[in-house]
Amino acid sequence: MDRFAAMRIFVRVVEAGSISGAAARLEVAKSAVSRRLAELEQHLGAQLLHRTTRRLNLTDSGRAYFEHAQRILADLDEAEAAVAQAHTGLRGRLRIALPLSFGLLHLSEPIKAFMALHPEVEFDLDFNDRQIDLMQEGFDLAIRIAKLPDSSLIARRLAPIRHLLGASPGYLQRHGTPTLPDDLRQHVCLAYSNRPNPGLWHFRTPDGAPGSVQVPVKLLANNGDFLYQAARAGHGLILHPTFYLRDALRDGALVALLTDHLWPELNAYAVYPPTRHLSSRVRAFVDFLARRFADQPAWET
Numbered sequence: 001m002d003r004f005a006a007m008r009i010f011v012r013v014v015e016a017g018s019i020s021g022a023a024a025r026l027e028v029a030k031s032a033v034s035r036r037l038a039e040l041e042q043h044l045g046a047q048l049l050h051r052t053t054r055r056l057n058l059t060d061s062g063r064a065y066f067e068h069a070q071r072i073l074a075d076l077d078e079a080e081a082a083v084a085q086a087h088t089g090l091r092g093r094l095r096i097a098l099p100l101s102f103g104l105l106h107l108s109e110p111i112k113a114f115m116a117l118h119p120e121v122e123f124d125l126d127f128n129d130r131q132i133d134l135m136q137e138g139f140d141l142a143i144r145i146a147k148l149p150d151s152s153l154i155a156r157r158l159a160p161i162r163h164l165l166g167a168s169p170g171y172l173q174r175h176g177t178p179t180l181p182d183d184l185r186q187h188v189c190l191a192y193s194n195r196p197n198p199g200l201w202h203f204r205t206p207d208g209a210p211g212s213v214q215v216p217v218k219l220l221a222n223n224g225d226f227l228y229q230a231a232r233a234g235h236g237l238i239l240h241p242t243f244y245l246r247d248a249l250r251d252g253a254l255v256a257l258l259t260d261h262l263w264p265e266l267n268a269y270a271v272y273p274p275t276r277h278l279s280s281r282v283r284a285f286v287d288f289l290a291r292r293f294a295d296q297p298a299w300e301t
Contacts, residue, residue: 004076006040007069009033010048014066015138018056070135077279090281091120097132097142098125101225102268106243106299107143110292114285121281129194129222134273140282142271143289145241155269156286159293162242162300163263165201166254170234178237178257181213188236189215193222201239204262239263243299268293 012022013033023030041048048062058066077092098107104127111123126132126139134142148155171188178184181203191198199217204210218236221227224244231238232253248254270286 001039001043003040003043004073006036006043008073009036010040011066011069011073012138013037013049013056014058014062015136017136074279090118090284092279092281093122093124094141094281094285095124095139096126097134097137097139098127099143099145100127100129100223102145102241102243103127103143106297107289110289113292114288117288118281118284121285129224134271140272140279141286144269144271145266146269147266148269148271155271156290158268158270158289159297160300161266161268163239163265164242164245164249164259165237165239165257165261165263166231166245166249167237167257168232168234168254169252171231171236172255174234181211181258181261184213184215184237187215188218190219190221190227190230190236190238191215191217192224192227192240193220202264203258206260241266241299243297246299 009022009026012025013019016022016025019030019033019037023033026033037049044061044065046061046065047059048065050057050059103125111125115121115123132139132142134140143158144155145161175187178187181201184201189199189201198220199215200212201215202210202212215237219227219230221230224240227238228240228244228248230236231240232248237257238254245254245256249256270289272282272286
């Protein structure tokens with residue numbers, strides 16, 4: 001039995017969540033994957049997976065073996081890549097999870113620039129706002145906009161993400177302009193549903209005191225671009241990241257409101273699985289993004 005091949009198949013089965021999914025990724029027959037799993041369990045003398053008609057679940061032994069196997073295979077891949085890259089430069093696949101709108105608006109150009117510098121690197125991009133389990137789904141890296149500790153062990157801060165309150169001139173003409181946060185209770189508001197409490201908007205007053213206001217939400221959506229377009233069309237007030245609003249504020253399609261107040265600030269992070277070694281291509285790409293966003297981000301100008 002080829003132990004490394006069996007180990008890699010087992011890891012892919014766990015990451016894919018099914019034998020058929022792993023077989024598709026590996027481009028081999030399902031029967032071959034099942035046979036290798038059976039051989040591995042026989043070799044180890046332990047059951048690694050509970051198999052049902054609907055899904056596979058790790059046993060306690062399987063969970064422990066999976067964690068060790070991931071590290072071993074990552075070490076092996078990194079060792080091989082280091083030798084190859086010493087002569088040929090960066091190569092291999094980067095599987096990255098990206099937030100949908102931020103990825104399309106502000107990561108397309110950096111990714112294309114990195115590809116031009118390192119033509120042997122392949123990108124597999126998943127544009128999605130859902131919370132992704134990097135280890136279970138086999139991602140090398142994720143870009144997340146969140147509140148995370150600025151720790152180089154699991155994440156690297158790339159850029160600040162400020163928020164502003166805005167509305168279209170037409171909306172303000174019909175409904176009036178709020179002058180205090182409490183005025184927002186009387187307005188039509190558009191909110192992002194992926195927040196813990198979408199209608200509770202936090203701020204700091206001009207003297208630095210924290211505050212919040214519960215606003216009436218007329219439109220709730222899990223896509224920031226949809227909300228942005230609705231605000232431009234005059235359907236309500238929006239509390240949104242500046243990377244969406246820059247162009248609309250510049251051309252007058254939206255007006256910034258209560259600018260003497262500070263609205264939430266998050267950060268864009270590059271996040272890596274904590275139990276996986278950072279490969280040279282992942283490290284190079286993260287360093288590239290950090291340099292790209294080191295100065296004031298374009299959306300803040």
